[in-house]
Structures are given as C-alpha cells and as structure tokens.
Amino acid sequence: MNLTINGQQVEAAEGASVLDAALDAGIFIPHLCKHPDLEAVGGCRLCMVCVDGASEPVCACKTAAREGMVVDSEAPAADRVRRMAMELILATHPTDCTGCVKYGKCELQSMYQYMGVSPMRWRVKSRPVATDDSNPLITHMFTRCIRCGRCVRACRDVRGVGVLDYQHTENGIRIGTDGHVTLEQAGCRFCEACIEVCPTGSIIDVLGSLRDDRSREDNIVPCRSGCPAHIDIPEYLRHVKDGAWDDAVAVVRERVPFPESLGCICTHSCESECKRNGLTAPLSICRLKRAAAVRDTGSWKARVRHEALTGKRVAVVGAGPAGLTAALYLAEKGHMVTVYEANEKVGGQMRYGIPAYRLPDEVVDREMATISEISQGCDESPRIELRCGERIGDPVALLAAHGGAFDAVLVSVGTHAGTRLPMSGADLAGVYLNTDFLKAARQGSPLDASGHVVVLGGGNVAYDCARTAVRLGAASVDVCCLEAEDKMTSTPEERAEGAEEGVVLHDAYAFNSINESEPGSGRVGSVTVQKISRFYFDEDHRAVTELVEGGEVTLPADHVIFAVGQKPEDTAGMGLELTHGPYVSTDAALRTSVEGVWAAGDCVTGTKSVIAAIEQGRIAASSIDEFLGGDGDISEVLTDHPEHSPLLGKVPEGYYDGRVEPASAEGVVRAKTFAPFEAPYTCDEARCEASRCLQCDLRLDLHAPRLWNEY
C-alpha cells in the first residue's frame, strides 16, 4: 500500500495506522499516548494530521492508512490542535523538572523540546498530588502525570491485570486503583509494565532501587545479574511453573553443568537480589532448581554442543566444580581433556567439603556421569579422561612446550588447606582444622567428635563443621565467631537449621586462648573467648577488635575445630606467579604468568562458592579454546526459547504469600543422620512456588518509543 506523507512516498502494511506508517518510514510525528506495545486511543491529540486536504485534522494513530492517501502532519490546522494539546498538558505539569528522576529520559521533555511549546497562553495550574511511596517496588508521583493512560492500557490490555484506571477525585481525574486501595489490595502483579510505559516520571521504580553500576537490564532483572553464572532465572521458573521440568533444566544447563548439586547447596545470591524481597519473601530459586533437576529426563541432551575433535589436548588439575565445568565445555569444543584429581574421587569441595546431609555423593556421581556422557556424545571413546588419585605438583611440566603432552593446562586445585590461627593452645591434641574434619567425615573415617566441641569461625564451613559434629555424636556444639550475627557470612538458614539441631552460637567473640585440660596434658580442655563491642578492618585491611571488659567466657571443649578460612595446598611449588600468599595470579581471562597455563576457581578467587567456581570454569574454557584456535563460544541453546506471552492475567490465589516450604526432617531427627534432611519440592509445591515469580524480565520485552532525535 502506498501513500504520501508530508510529500514523501511511503509504503505501509495493510491495517497500519497513518502514525505507524509515518514512523516506520522515518517521518516523525509527535505523539505521547501511543506506545509501540499499546493500542492507539487518540487521547493526547499530538499526532494530528490533515488527510487529503481536509481542513479538520484527525489523529494519525487512529486513522488507517489507505492506498493513495495524502497526509500532511504540518498542515496549519493539525499544528494548531497539536500545539494547543501540548500547551494544555504543560499547563498542569510542574514547570520545574529538576527534581524528577526521569529528567533526560522523559518523553514529555523530548516532545516539548521538539515542539518548542510554552504553556503561557493558559492559566498554569499544577495539580499537586501527594507522592505515594507506600507500595513496594513502585512509587506513584502523580503530580507529574499527564493522563495519557498508557499505564492503564499496559496493565489492562497487555498484562490482563487491570488494577490501574482513571479515577475521578476532587482534584480532577487521575490514575489510581479502584477504591484507592494499595496495589497489593487491588491485585497488582508488580510486573512493572506501568513503570516501563510511563512517558514521564509519574510511575517510577522505588527511589534507590536501581543501581548506577548496573545496566538497565541488570537492574530490571536483578536475580539474573546477581547469579555469578547469569542463569536465566525467570525463564526457568516459568518452565517450572508449567511443570516443564526438562525445559527448566535445559535453561539452567545453558549456563551450568551441575543443576542438582546447585539446587542442594547453592549460596543463591540471586535470592537476595529477588525483587520479591520488597513484598514478602524472595522466590526459593535454589530449591526450584533442585525440583526441576530431580525430575529431569535429559531430553535436552540431543542439543548439547559437540564440535569436531581438534586434536588438541588440555590437562585440568583438580576435579572440583571449576575444573569439571571447564573440562566439559572444552570437550564440547572438540578438545581432549585429562582431569587429574589428587583425591580418590572427583567433586572437590562438593564431595570433600560440603557435608553429605546437604549434598550426598550420589548427586555428585550422577552429575559427573552426565558430564562424561554428554561430552562423549556419539564419539567412540570419552573426551574426558578422569585420573583420580594423581596429585600434580608441577602443572607447567604437563605442557608440550615443557616436555609434557598437553597444549594447555588449567589449574583448579581449590582451597583444601585449613587455617590454624597462631594463638595459644592451637597445637594441642584435639584441635582440628575444618578441611581435615569435614573430609574425614565424608571419607567414612570421621575424627573423634565426642564430648564438647567448639567451632571457631562464622561462615558456612563453620556450620558444616558444627552440624557434622552434632551428627558424629558430640555432647554439645558451640560456634564462636568475631562477627556479630548480622555480619556473619553464613546464611541465616544455616544458622537457623544449626540451632534446631542444637548448635549454640556465640557471636561477636574474640578468641583469647585454647586451654589444656590439665597442665602438661597436651590435650585441649576448654576455650576462652571474650565479647567484643566492635569488629572491623582498618585501612590496611587489618582486623581490629574492641574488647568488652569482663566479657570473658570459658567454654568446656574436648575438641576444637578451626573454621577460619581455607587456602590452596600446593600452589607454592607450581612455578606460577602468586598473589596474596598462595593464590594464583591471573588476568581477567584467567591466564597465569606462564603461557599455556590457566587457573580458575577458589585457588584464584579465594574460597567462594560452587556457582562462582563454575563461572570461573566457563571463563577459563572459553579463553583456553581461543588459545587453541577456537572461537571461544561455549554458549548453548538446549531448549526452545519462544517469545514470552506478555499476558499475566489476574493474580492467582496465594500470590502474596510467603515461600512454600518443602518437607524437612525435624532438628532432633536429622541431628542423628547424614542423610539429606530436606525433600525436594513436590510437583505441586514447585509449581506453586514458581508461580510467585514476578517475571520481571517481561518488562524488557516492552519496546521503547523512538524519540525525535533518533529519526
């Protein structure tokens, strides 16, 4: 279909409006109430045009394009109506924009810049409306509202939620909920489409919720940016909601090869970013990953990347999450990988650090088997060779350039050496290190934990030690740490579960001494700690404690476990440049000081988390692949990613409730066994929990209108 707009020949699709035809052809006609994702209503009267020489202008957004039509957006009659409409908008809009968060990104500002209109012909009357910041996530500042109705249409037509509407008030028509109830009472989904389509600063993200150091996308979907591996969380939660377990697992597996392990033990920084923290509790993202993983049938396996063999060989030293992740992606890229592991089995901290009641061996075995299977694919022989029980002291010697057999080497040895604080009594019999204690328990030959056990440290590993001691039959278990409880690095869940099992926490205590049971016995008998009022790191990163006078406490102790950090074991002799003591120094691509050698995981970053180690493994794999002549692309598409339905519909029952809690053994029961105590969600529980997701990512599917300066 051909028509003429402002003297220019324009092609338009059947059914297109004159406005769309003009905008698509790069002819700008002012408009405000029309938005790319919303039906036109012809309300703002800025898009006025004269058609076929008619003297009465019409709204371009509501006029269908016709063959041979002659449109003039600059006709004096159209211009007159448009200007008056703009003048009237400005007459009730605050004159001073400087306090507005939308300044610079405001469509109204862009529009008045384009039109050069001043409201001076009218009695200017701003209509102050009190700012409503009582709702979570969304702030209403309707003094700035121009009543274009985009939010109403987005909420009603695009999302099918329909909580916003025009409301008649004493001070004129404004946007609001029926009955002026809160958004929650009205049934808001908090999808934030209203914020996205608002052309002014009337509906905005709660002040301070958007971080300057994050991109727009990361701010809008903070769970995904908060995940070290950037798993597409809203996408897989939608699949869980629909009971599409394989699809959910496929989405997770597009970023990480350990969905079930992570579903059991991930530190889930995504959950602290979840926007539902502003309403009730965040989504139980970690558990939902487990719920999907345990129901996975592996239909995604057919889509796994499987590039032709390159003839290159890579050695991975250390079979923890970082090393195994890198091994998988390198194998998928066509390289032969040999994984050396000092312990008798693979898994690293997943097997020898994290206790079995959190992550049983079977899960690690199963996920390892899957890695072997999918990396081999239809090849005759495996692409990944596991060589357990082989400790590599000199990884550089593995390189072909140094007489070895490999084209590249990845060092991912983790942090398996515990730290003994240099304090009085630290070497007494009965004093253990976290790593030794946990590893022995996992190997089936636990260290003696009878009597009174005191754990020194406040992280998740300290709780792993404490809860392991409980299960080994300790009479009492005390955890002492420097940090006050709100500053402790262990998760609140760990502390709560530990307490249920009988672990007693002494937070904000300095460790004074470990004392002999009898003078000269050489055996620990007690620990003296002292309450502190303040604990911080000074400018030189030295720990400073301010002791409370008379705050000394002596706890009986038959066994003491240091859980105050871990470090790499054998890096000193590797011939690699180190940093901060035993940690391997790398660049951003994880290259070490020796060409051909990479390092990844805890031995680079210090003890972090499985998910962080996996991301390191990904970076290393990509970088090594490039070094070996590949393109470094390890991305995968393991399921279809159809366009999202923008429709959400009315809130389901329970939408504002807290989290669904899975079945879990009681403290007294679980304290006696190393069996996992928490059941995965049932199907119904998982689908119910996943349906609480706000689906923040749908906001990104809305289109931003192009401003005049982009035409």
Add this chain to the structure above:
Amino acid sequence: MKQLETDVVVVAAGLSGLAASVAAAESGARVITLEKASNTGGAANMGMGPAAAGSPVQKASMIEVTPGELFRRHMFYTHYQVDARLVRAYYFKSGDTIAWLQDMGVEFNSVRPAFRARERTRAYADGEYTWHVVQPEDGSEPGPRAATTMTKRMTERAQELGVEFMFETPATELICNDEGAVTGVRAKDKDGEDIEISCSSVIVATGGFGANAEMIKKYMGFEWGKDLFSFAIPGMDGDGFNMCHAVGAGHTPVTMEIMYQLPDNMNHFYVEGAFRQPCYWCDRNGERFMPEDEIFNTTFVGNAINHLPGRVGYAIFDAKMLKHWKKDGPDIVSHVHPHDLYEGFDEQWERDLADGYEPICQADTLEELAEKAGIDVDGLISNVEEYNAMCAEGYDELFEKEREFMQPLEKGPFYCCKQFVGAYGTLGGVLVNHNLEVMTDEHKVIPGLYCVGTDACTIYGDSYNYCIPGNTMGFCLNSGRIAGENAAAKLFEY
C-alpha cells in the same frame, strides 16, 4: 567490546556538549557524542537563555554592553579571584556565539536583565541586559524551558553536520597513552556492552555532580536531604570530574550556586511560593537575619541561611498579611512559582498540615507557633515585640527594611515555614586554561583533553553572578564552542 575510531569524542550532550559537538563538526572534525540520557540539552532544557555581550540582538535593541565592560564588571564582582583569561575568552566570544546560534535558526525573544527590582534593592536593579531569552518555536511568550528550542536547533545542526549521538551510553573512563596524553574514551551502551573509542581529542561536558550526595558531602560538607535541598538532575554524578582527575587533571575549588528551597518543593509549590514575601524572617533563636525586602534575591538568602545556626531559617506571617496578599497580590512577585499562588494556597496548606509536612506549622499564638516550629520561644516573643514596635514607628532600626513592608505580626493564626539551603548544580573542580584544555595541578596541559561547561566553570568565585544574568548557560555555550574549535583545529595543522 565494540571498537570505534573518530576525531573528537564529546562526553555528554547538554548545552556545552552540544556547542562543542557543533563547533568541532563545523570545523571539519568527525564527532561522536556520548549521552547518558536519551534527550539532548541536559540541564539547559530547564532554562530560558544564555548571557552574551555585544550580540546582534543587543545591538538591535540599542543595548550597549561591550565584552570588555562585562569583563571588568565580572572581575570587580569576583575581586580577581578567578582566571581573568578564561573570563575574557568567554565574554569576548559571547556576542558572536549569539550570531552563531541565530545562524542555526535560534531566535531570541529579547535581551533582559534578571528581574526588575526596586532601586533600594540594588542587586538586581543594576543587573546588566545580558540575558538572551530564547523565543519558543510556537511564537509564544517565553517561560521556563524556553531554551529547549535552542537545544533542539543545536541538536538538529549537529545531526546535519554528521555528529553521531550515542544515547543512554555513558562514558566510563578516559584512555591515556604512555606519555599521559588522552587518546580515547571507554563507554557502556544501554545493553551494558563496552565500547572503546579512540580519538585525537576528548571534550568532557558532564555537568558537575549535583546528583551525587556522596561527592557533595565530600567536597562541600552538605548532607543532601538534611541541610541541602539542591537540584539533583539524574545523571549528574560527577562522571567527568572523576574521569578527568583519574588521568591527572588539576583541582579547583568546587562551589554551588546557592539559593534556598523547601524539601520536595514541587509537591509543595504553592506553600513555597506563598512564603517568599517580605514578612518576618528569623533564625532558630527568633532573631531576624536580613532586611526581608531582599528575600527575592535567592543567592543572598541562600548564603544567609547557610550561615545560620542549624542552616535553617523561618519565614513567618500572620492572618492579616495573608489577607492582604490574597486581596492585593504578593508584595514580591516570583517568576518561578504559580501565578495563582494565593488562590491555591489554602488548599495546599490544609493538605500539607494534615499530611504532617515537616517544614510547616500553624498556631493561634506566637508562643505555640515557636514551640511547634522549634524556635526559641522567649527569643521569638521578644524579637517580634521589638519588631512590632518598629512597625508601629514605621522604621526598621535593625536593617532599614523598606517602610511599606514593615507590617507587624499580630493577628492569629500565624503561619510558619522553615527555609533550607538549596542550590543548582555544582561548579568547577577541573583546572582548565582559556582554551579549555585541561591542566594538571602544575599547570601542564594534558594533551587531547578538554573540559567544558559547569565542571570547568570556575569563574564565579563564591556566589552566582546574578547581576550578569544568563551566565551559566553563557559559559557552557562559549566554553563548549571554544573547546570544539580548538579540538578540530588540531586536526588540520598546516
């Protein structure tokens, strides 16, 4: 990471960045202009027009203001505390810059002094006719935001000249070579992708750090939202200031154009406007601190409040004064606040009282008022007694306030509103020479780096130079233009 190459990168597309972009492109340079927001014009979109001397508009209006005269006036005002060569460069360019804008299609409605004022209140009365108020495109009388027509014309001109605008793409850092010369810029686009642009010159025009509470605290000692309620235009986070200092730029004092304001003033605009009258203004001890006929001089009042205990002032009027303003109109007319101030006052006042808006209170007696407002009760009572006695005499022994404004506080209810320090953005911080080249603290030029606009605006001394109105926009335009020309000239050395 995306790699680009061009001649000149302009960081931010506010008024100074637009001027720099157009000037550089006109002189033959290929220009990329990075902008954090999606609109051009920055803070200038709120304004009405720039200052200039010796412009065609002034000549046509038979206003004789020469650059040299303005230069001297400026230097008297600042007591030569500022860089005379920079001030000179600005004023001597300014007249031609008006013609330059006219060539782009910008029309000027008129040249004006700031505001008309009585002879007694000299500050504005002898203000120069330098304010070139932009004619809105629709031919209407200019009001706030009139300057958007100018930023639009400049944007269009820049686009015609091939300037490539990259919106929602903030620059993140400057790139230097081993000799310390600036050779490029890093930026992040709206999808978070990193971009690296190599170029021969970078012109930083990011407009200060008015929206960065942390930096305001660090450099000026104010706590935003507590004892300062200044404009905080989103994005003015000190990006350019930090970027320049990260590559060794020298330091200058940072100031703000101090004025006064209410918290969240846009939602309490009728209240704010209604109190800007020559009634009774005092500190928290109840003592008056200035002749109230000066309260329209926002610079003076802001500075005065800044030096009061607790950095807070109190404006008080009584029922009789309110009745007078409702009937006869305000004694002092604010050009910023609504025209129907006293028609809209009651409604907003009642609502704000009901909502518990912190700065305001109302009481039937002065004692009660003082208590509610947190003013020393005995102090207010005795000071008002003295003041009322002077009103009866018709003469202000304390400050010689204009006689007609000597109205006593006597008839309840009494109305009180706290007044806080406000400000526009920040000024200065980056050391430049009169070519707008950035210099180190040792006054050594950093090759390839220019800084323009408010980050480089060190020419006011301690307070905004209100007697030469249009100054901030004037400096932005001319500094940007000078830098753009110089950056382009480097490309074509013969």
